Amino acid sequence: MDRSRARQVTIFSLMLLVVIFSPINAQAAESDNCCESPDEFNLFLIGDPDSGQLTPFESDLEERKSVEVTSSVLGEVEIGSWMIEWGEVGSYSSGTWTFSIPYEVSDSAGVSANATVVVKVGGNTYESSSQLPAVYLSESGEVQVDVEVQDGQVSKNEKIEVIFSVRSLIFSNPGSESGIVFYWGSEEVDAAISISFPLVNVVIREASVKGNLVFFPVRLTSGFGDKIWTGSTGGLMVQNIEISESPIVNSNEEWVDVTFVWEPSSTSGGTVRTDFQISLQDSLVVTVDKIHEITLGQDTGDNSWYPEEEPPRTGGSDLTVEVNCKYDGNSIERKTTITLDGAMSQWMRWGLDNIGNKSLGSNSWWKNLNTFSDSIGQSEKSNARVDNTELTALESHLKGSKSDLKSFLSIGLMINSESIFGVDPVDFGPLVVSIDLGPSRAFNSDEISIYVESSYRVERDSRQTLIEDFIRPGGYDFWEEVDLSFEIRTGMLSGFDGVNLDNGDVDYTHRRWIVMEILTMEQSGIESDTDFRLDFEAKNALLFSPLISAMISVFALCLALGIGMALTKRRTRVPSMIMIGVLGVLSLSIYWFGLPMPIVLGVVGSSVLLVFPAAIISPVIEDSDSQRNSKKGGRVKCPSCGKRNSVESDIRPIRIECSGCSSILRIE
Incomplete structure (x- = not known):
């Protein structure tokens, strides 16, 4: 019996050891991993009154719209109609939907009105009760109308429509311009209808492990495509720490997968809790959590989030271009930083991770790096992260040939290289190219910065392009927002002449200091139809440099001052001094504001010329020498003739002769 028990204990212990030390695949608990959004949410009113739209995204509240109804309008007035095409099959329960819209009464103590709201859901129509009494509206506030709906269902691509109208308006103490204005469309006037409807289904899928990286895919199913993510705010927390890197976004017509990348600080893995949150509007926050069992160091889990083929570059990316230049009169040193994110970042990271991949299409730009395939280890290929050898391969390729840099920008990023650099990159001198992937090397949509530094000669007496619209035709299909920050500086002995910008909708700033001259351009949200070109004439003349022109x-102002002083020895100096002062301030202003140098020098030169007529027309001062040389307070008035006589001695008493009547004056 003891031997049997001992054998059982031994077998059980061995089984326990096998369970403890066997590798655990990435898996998740079945509970709390799925969540359908709360039924209650708002559909906001946006757009024009005759072709308005409904949207659940608070981020769409951008432009205020309004309709005014005056006291002269009789009968029923339709304020507007708003519609949305629902992209998913859904059912709704009976209940009360509330329509609310801000208003403002003008030139009247108030107004009594009957409000009607009609809601159409697919083939069903619901209307607010006609038995509701008229409401009295004063000053400003919000009209709320309840609509009772019955159980129903909406099919895919069916429409939900809301129509709002008022009738029987009676104004109290009306004026000549009495009226009531209804507002919607912006965050300040967020008119909406509150409905009960299934909106989005959230599922945290099983985690995927690649080496020491863990990927957490979250699937969002709705009828809004990838906008359910891009039009919302949200994120994922792992062990109560939020993942700051941008996630990977893959979508189709039915769902969008948002995959977050986590690189744990420890190498042991174990039980990991994830909490996901998404918010379309302040009143709607969807949360879901899941428990995962993670084993690091092994490739486990579903990798469907990782594209087998080159991912598309469309899907929403932001592009920021920052250019800093220095001009010395002969050449321009240029430092350009290109920062991108979103789908374009995913495309770059995937391409770097798949150098030499045989699945690349015939038109793929990444086939240009196939020659570097042998320098990359097999374990570094398609491992969902960008390794040093892969990053070095791209940098070497772009630095090795300036035409390759031009090709990458033009074909890969849809950027015209000559427009962004001012010249063809082939004309560059020594070239420096570096790429910064940010805090994470993993496959995600986080920001990538490309630094390009070089210099090129400027041909004298020619117009030199500094920057112009640089997105190629069709490029705005890839870029959602394009921002530009441009600056160029000169030294003391070089300046700009004939600066020109051929688009009045784009602004630039030109400033002169004594030691430098600066041109800057800050432009956000550049549109596809924005064409601009900033250039200058490279004369390289010392006369146009900030130091020489200031001298x-x-x-010239000192010369004008000296001439004015000399010409007004016996005349009043006020007119000429005022003229020189005004022209001096004007010269300083137009010098600092960067107006063309011929205008600056013309104003300065005019101060020298205009001092002559200003001095000539100044009135003559009698005995000007004695008056200007006398000390203030050293004069005495003759009681006989009233002439004021200067007293040049401090001795008292003293007798002096009046210069007017020759009388002897005694001063005690």
Whole structure:
């Protein structure tokens, strides 16, 4: 019996050891991993009154719209109609949907009105009760109308429509311009209808492990495609720490997969809790959590989130271009930073991770890097992260040939290289190219920065392009928002002449300091129809440099001041001094604001010329020498003739002769 028990204990212990030390695949508990959004949410009113739209996204509240109804309008007035095409099959329960819209009464103490709201859901129509009494509206506030709906169902691509109208308006103490205005469409006037409807289904899928990286895919199913993510705010927390890197976004017509990348600090893995949250509007927050069992160091889990083929570059990406230049009169040193994210970042990271991949299409730009395939280890290929050898391969390729840099920008990023650099990159001198993938090397949509530094000669007496619209035709299909920050500086002995910008909708700033001259351009949200070109004439003349022009201006003003002083020895100096002062301030202003140098020098030169007529027309001062040389307070008035006589001695008493009547004056 003891031997039997001992054998059972031994077998049980061995089984326990096998369970403990056997590898655990990435898996998740079945509970709390799925969530359908709360039924209650708002559909906001946006757009024009005759072709308005409904949207659940608070981010769409951008433009205020309004309709005014005056006291002269009789009968029923339709304020507007708003519609949305529902992309998913859904059912709704009977209940009360509430329509609300802000209003403002003008030139009247108030207004009494009957409000009607009609809601159409597919083939069903619901209308607010006609038995409701008229409401009295004063000053400003919000009209709320309840609509009772019955159980129903909406099919895919069926429409939900809301129509709002008022009738029987009676104004109290009306004025000549009495009326009531209804507002909607912006965050300040967020008119909406509150409905009960299934909106989005959230599922945290099983985690996927690649080496020491863990990928958490979250599937969002709705009728809004990838906008359910891009039009909302949200994120994932792992062990109560939020993942800051941008996720991978893959979508089709039915769902969007948002995959978050986590690189744990420890290498042991174990039980991991994830909490996902998404918010379409302040009143709607969808949360879901899941428990995963993670084993690091092994490739486990579903990798469907990782594209087998080159991912598309469309899907929403932001592009920021920052250019800093220095001009010395002969050449321009240029530092350009291109920052991108979103789908374009995913495309770059995937391409770097798949150098030499045989599945690349015949038109794929990444086939240009196939020659570097042998320098990349097999374990580094398609491992869902960008390794140093892969990043070095791209940098070497772009630096090795300037035409390759031009090809990458033009074909890969849809950027015209000559427009963004001012010249053809083939004309560059020594070239420096570096790429920064940010804090994470994993396959995601986080920001990538490309740094390009070089210099090129400027041909004298020619117009030199500094920057122009740089997105190629069709490029705005890839870029959702394009921002530009441009700056160029000169030294003391070089400047800009004939600066020109051929688009009045785009602004630039031109400033001169004594030691430098600066041109800057800050432009956000560049549209596809925005064409601009900033250039200057490269004369390289010392006369146009900030230091020499400032010295000439100061010398000319001093010369004008000296001439004015000399010409007004016996005349009033006020007119000429005022004229020189005004022209001096004007010269300083147009010098600092960067107006063309001929205008600056013309104003300065005019101060020298205009001092002559200003001095000539100044009235003559009698005995000007004695008056200007006398000390203030050293004069005495003759009681006989009233002439004021200067007293040049401090001795008292003293007798002096009046210069007017020759009388002897005694001063005690």
